[in-house]
Amino acid sequence: MRILQIIDSLNAGGAERMAVNYANALASKVTFSGLAATRTEGQLRQDINNDVGYLYLYKKKTIDLKSIFRLRKFIKNNKVEIVHAHGSSFFIAVLVKLTLPRIKIFWHDHYGPRTKESKFENKTLIAASLFFHSIFAVSLQLEEWNKKNTWCKKVSFIPNFTKEKKDYQGTTLLKGTDGKRIVFLANLKNPKNHILILKSFLELGLKDQDWSLHLIGKDYNDTYSQSIKDFIYSNSLQNAIHLYGQKDDIANILSQATIGVLSSTDEGFPVTLLEYGLAGIAVVSTNVGYCAEIIKNETSGLLFDPENILQTKTQLLKMVENQSLRDKVVEELKQTIFDNYTEEKVINQLLLLYKK
Known part of the structure; x- marks a missing residue:
């Protein structure tokens, strides 16, 4: 052919x-x-x-x-x-x-x-x-x-x-404390729904627990990205929430993270979830599109309704506080990816x- x-x-x-x-x-x-x-x-x-x-x-x-x-x-x-x-x-x-x-x-x-x-x-x-x-x-x-x-x-x-990348070459160094980094890999645009994760991070007080949030993706410098920047500034989160723009050393970036999040209101089949899984980070994900087929709730990650901030906060806090849960879902998701x-x-x- x-x-x-x-x-x-x-x-x-x-x-x-x-x-x-x-x-x-x-x-x-x-x-x-x-x-x-x-x-x-x-x-x-x-x-x-x-x-x-x-x-x-x-x-x-x-x-x-x-x-x-x-x-x-x-x-x-x-x-x-x-x-x-x-x-x-x-x-x-x-x-x-x-x-x-x-x-x-x-x-x-x-x-x-x-x-x-x-x-x-x-x-x-x-x-x-x-x-x-x-x-x-x-x-x-x-x-x-x-x-x-x-x-x-x-x-x-x-x-x-997606393919597993075992060489973590790259120049991007994530700020924050090792073992307490949450990464969000998505371009800054609808329907990625970044603001839901930002609000959850703020209301859970994760900054005070030394956790940090890292947004990786193209900034279109429009009203969507400006609303994110305004939220960070108005809530004095500049030392806890970081924007990096578009990066090409994704495997290197994910190797520095502990939790990966996705909060889209609509999705097809997000490759991001596979990248999180192969990088060995625990996933907290929206339940739209094909996400619930990739992530089995409480088994290979945690799912939430992107229209429900209380549920989002509950799932994110559960993953932040439970090391044994993180270890379990990481292994299960890797096996799911290798099998399918x-x-x-x-x-x-x-x-x-x-x-x-």
Whole structure:
């Protein structure tokens, strides 16, 4: 097989990480594995392996004829059979297919909030789905939504995966006390719901117990991130809550943490939970999307309703105060990941779906 992954950007995000992961993993499994970034390069560019064919399209507008024909030429030159489009990159994939009907488009839906959206809000996607050969969804809820709302009849759930990184090279040093660091790995934007964790941290008085909170993710310098900064400043938490921006040494950062949190109001399949698990840190997570399938409450982590601050505080405090619970959930989550979400298991499943 000759397969091309397409993604709009290579900034650090769940869909972007998975596009790179798939391209890298398939390079040793198929005749050709490529990756095309349409609009923006980013920090994940450096993670693309040398044996992956790479193309940057410099796409500047919705319908950019130069980008379309640049992509078409790359597909023809490399005899690509399968175009695996992630997220909103389905649009350029369909435009190329109109000029090159032989290619098969496999669209990958990573967008958890879609399950709360209407057909009208997704009218372009639904029209485009007439040209999809198959749809992959990263959660059972997204699988159901696509089966119900799109024209594509082949819809399959496929989990995300991540690889264990044993070398913790990097320059980022987390502030705070060893053994008392809570890390929150997510870009500063909706629906990541950072303010819930900040309020819980404040109201539990964790600063006074020498705990610290570390926010790792892209700062868009908008009203969302400003509300976080205002909250930290107005509550005199500058010495306890720290913002680091976008970082590329995630394994190094997680090796310095004790607890990992995620508080999104909507999710698909957050790779962050797998990264926490492989890094050996205890997880306190929202229960939306596929999170409750990855994290079994009281067994491999603790779950909470992101609309319920009392429940969030209860679960966070329980993890902070109970070392034996932390040790137990870390081991259980690692085993869950090794049993279900390794590169080998997911790529074998993906290849079977391609072949179908």
